[in-house]
Amino acid sequence: MRHVIYQRKSAREVARDPSTNTFLTVEHTDKETDNSSRNDERAETNNFKVLRTKSHGSQWINSEFLLERVTQRQVSYFCARVETERLLQEPAPGISATPHEDNLRYFDVIIAGPSQSPFEGGVFNLELFLPEDYPMAPPKVRFLTKIYHPNIDKLGRICLDILKDKWSPALQIRTVLLSIQALLSAPNPDDPLANDVAQHWKENEQAAIATARDWTRSYAQG
């Protein structure tokens, strides 16, 4: 099984030169691991093999290391480091993500409410955590700011397919945060997490939007 872990180029650049597309491609070489030793450290080191890399001048990348077989933890470390660096250097509009100093897998996230949505003018705090098996498993994200939205529950948990069964290792922190921002613009009451909010949205969309505006004013003023 081959995973494209990290893509740096825009679609147009990729079309021009497909070879520059992939930053890091790893192959899951699970078949070399027999069941009896699956859990020990040596077996783990055989799980991935780096096929192709591009460092793009990021100094901390050790190319010798990249040519070796790597562990899932190292792949995870890589992706987190590359993505963090990129998020800090080229932040997405209306989104910021800052890693905690004492835990580089844990981010404070701020998303500005999209314009022309009931969340416009609001500043929403979220937290994001990259689990050990990231990017094989999705990041964990939730809202800390109260929000009236059919796909976000009282504890800030988010119902979004790419955070669950539609996750792919080719997705990134940036993609996830952009998708969450898009979810604010396009609530989906047919796939609800907060049932009462979804019902309100379906029965009286105007009233639900008014409540969402009120909540944005009351709880999301930064």
Place this chain on the structure above:
Amino acid sequence: MPNNNTTIFPTKVPRNFRLLEELEKGEKGIGDGTCSYGLSNSDDIYMSDWNGTIIGPGHTVHENRIYSLKLHCDENYPDGPPTVYFISRINLPCVNQHTGKVEPSKLNCLANWRRTYTLETVLTELRREMSTTHNRRLPQPPEGTTF
């Protein structure tokens, strides 16, 4: 150098995500149902206050009794233990008889707390305390009384 990368970058699940995991486990139901827990307020975004329930173990004075507890996870959790109070009156050496507080020094899992321990660990150990040879026959206050 590559090998150092992972050691300076350990996976430490932050408090809130750890508590979310515990919440989801608690909602599904843990073990044989003799201990359970849930959030005191379903919209407590920092998940600090929890209710716990222990069903008294059989063949002891606690048999058929249902004990209610309050557990509080401060910002240090799970690096530090929760604080635990019995709401239902109970006579156990580790429980302060005036306040219902479980004295951290007198319950092994609180005294020697580890990050891997959970609210479930605490409740299960308290239930085990109820059935130790020393505690299983201790006289108990009337059922249904509270601290």
